Amino acid sequence: MQLKEQINTGLTGLFDHPFRTFLTMLGIIFGVGAVIAMVSIGAGAEREALEELKKFGDSSIRVSSLEIQGERLTEALKKQTRGLSLGDVSYLLSSCQFIDIAVAEKIDEYGLYVLNHKPLVKIVGVGDGFLQASRFEVASGRFFSAAEQENAALVAVLGAGVASEVFGDVEPVGQTIQIERIRFKVIGVMQPQGSGSGKLAIKRRDHDRDVYLPLKTSLQRLEKWPVEDKDQYHEINSIWIEVKRGYDLLQARDIVRSMIRRRHSEIDDFEIQVPLEILQQSQKTQQLFNLVMALIAGISLLVGGIGIMNIMLASVNERTREIGVRRALGASKRDIVVQFLVEATLISILGGLIGIVAGIGISWLIAFYTGWTTAVPLSAVLLAFFVSISVGIIFGSFPAAKASGLDPVKALRYE
């Protein structure tokens, strides 16, 4: 008997009892559906993490100053260390050949006045190379030139959020803003960075509320940086470091850490983040999640398979006479095996397909209601499909063997 006929026969068999068939499929539907939904969450998180990494770069190191208290503060005062400073930046630049860029960042909480607005902003002084190190982009206008950095020019670049809040539809470039009674000319607006942190635990403030000034401008004009600060002890908030291609990022991080610690008299008043490392850690977590998921999937498919086997065994019993009749009319053992295997496999394939659709639907719902990124990888769909087929074949083979092993005469006489 040809497979096509067997499939026809199987389908007819299934549609003889549509409700029972559906109930039998439920195990597979739930199993596959849950797996697809969970995989979509995992894959979405992975994609989000990768996008996040693209934002931060896979060659970035961030050094941030930490506030210290208690004993450590006492120790720091005793040893006369002053936290992260401009000196650290120039020291790193001059002594580490693996560093491509190192940019200082100084954050202040001065008030900003413009057109009667007093928006909540952070005044951020950044050194040369900031655009490159941060991977931020300018939406309109331009960023500071080297000359403006050098001359401590009174120019500012606005974060996207500040620009739209303050200026609305008016083009901000060319306008004037006022910080601490000093007037600054707006020369550029940044691309929106998006607020909040993603799935990665990379610390990140809302850069859309930043107002950038050249570092020297911020230090000299706003902070009244003493000109005699030859040792560059002036405290800064963080250093954006880009490591040259070909150097090991984590090794670089360790060197940077030990250098700064030495300069800070072994006091941990700073922390170092490597986005790539955080991503790798999150991937490890992801792998654990995947393992648990595979286990759940395995269990539910096992349960689904047992359900199929159960129903198929009942079906063999119920159709003993039919088996006898088919045998009398010329069906071989092999024909009977194939008939029941096809039926079991059709149940599991159909269940798998419905499960895949349901899983994709669930992943959409999750994305819709939670705002998480979800993604259904084709590989997961294909895997689910082939696992469904195998479940049918594996759990259908025992009932099929039982059916074909029936003595034809006894089957025919079975009441």
Next chain:
Amino acid sequence: MIDTQKLQRYFEIGDSCVKAVDNVDLNIAAGEFVAVMGPSGSGKSTLLYVLGAMDRPTAGSVSINNRRLDLMDDQQCSDFRNRELGFVFQSFHLLPRMNLIRNTELPMIYAQAEPAVRRARAEKLLKAVGLGDRMDRLPTELSGGQCQRAAIARALVNGPKLLLADEPTGNLDSHTGLEIIGIFQALNRAGMTVVMVTHDENMAEHAGRIIRMRDGRVEHIEKVAKPLLSKLPAEIENSLREVSGAA
């Protein structure tokens, strides 16, 4: 056509042994119509199943058209049942969820016939047994006589030369039963070898020979001097002759 030697079919149940068929030597020529009679439990059905390659003898030999059934494997037996003979049962054994066409087609599916060919042949046979207007009905919607005629159509669909019937009139009233016997006679006249188990002496009198069994043994074989005739309308007789050949 049928030749058995010292044919045995014993059933071992625990310590006891039921000799359902015991040392049967039979010789049935092609084109014969033979009735098998005997009390209940005398082994008639068992003999028929062994002759029909459904059951295997525990000893002895059975050959049909010079082919040794007792030496065949499962696949060969299945092919043999499928192509070389047709079964008709007391309780029809039509598959309840299939209409008559699909029931009739079933042996052809196992013979790998093409769907169009199958359908045409099944329709032809159903028409020949007088069910041309009921082809898409389910067996449950039909009378016993109609079901048995459909079962005969199914048995004939692959064009066998041998028909094995186990009490084919047992579930039918005598009038309807005689119609079935009439079909057998018509087929027999067209060259079909028919072996029919029956309890009904009157039905048996329509055959050419009667084999009487008791306790698994052939007790007596008698030739029917003047077989009774169950007449069918001429057109059914003709169409049966036409379809009883090879598929």
